[in-house]
Amino acid sequence: MTISRWDPFRELVNLREAMDRLFEDAFVVPRSTELRTEAIYRLPVDVYETADEYVVEAVIPGIPVDKINIEFRDNTLYISGELPYVEHEGATYHLRERWYGRFQRTLTFPTAVDANKIEATLENGVLRVHLPKAAEARPKQIRVKAVR
Numbered sequence: 469m470t471i472s473r474w475d476p477f478r479e480l481v482n483l484r485e486a487m488d489r490l491f492e493d494a495f496v497v498p499r500s501t502e503l504r505t506e507a508i509y510r511l512p513v514d515v516y517e518t519a520d521e522y523v524v525e526a527v528i529p530g531i532p533v534d535k536i537n538i539e540f541r542d543n544t545l546y547i548s549g550e551l552p553y554v555e556h557e558g559a560t561y562h563l564r565e566r567w568y569g570r571f572q573r574t575l576t577f578p579t580a581v582d583a584n585k586i587e588a589t590l591e592n593g594v595l596r597v598h599l600p601k602a603a604e605a606r607p608k609q610i611r612v613k614a615v616r
Contacts, residue, residue, distance in 0.1 A: 509572075511526050513575070522581065526594070528594075536595065543577050547595070550570045581599045586599050
């Protein structure tokens, strides 16, 4: 039997590596299972519902409008785009935390959406997509008639 000395810091490093893998798997979808040369980032969004519409919000600073693609089909919203990689000539980077590359998000809605009235805006780096509910999906007020 071999006795080895317990090193608590080794356990923390293993935990950190596990958390890094979990974070990467949650937000990065590999384009290929064989090569991880290009990743497609899962765009984080907020989605909320009112009586009349769904609203999707995403923070995407630095991305021009022409680099954002939004499609709606089969009651599913597809958002994709690309933030180009920027390399400054003659610069030595000490830290690079900003992400770049392709991003995407797919959202399916539980009730019908009026696809002809969907609107999207980009203001101060915040993308907002307004998806009005179809008339048949909106709540209706039923009047009660008095019968004499």
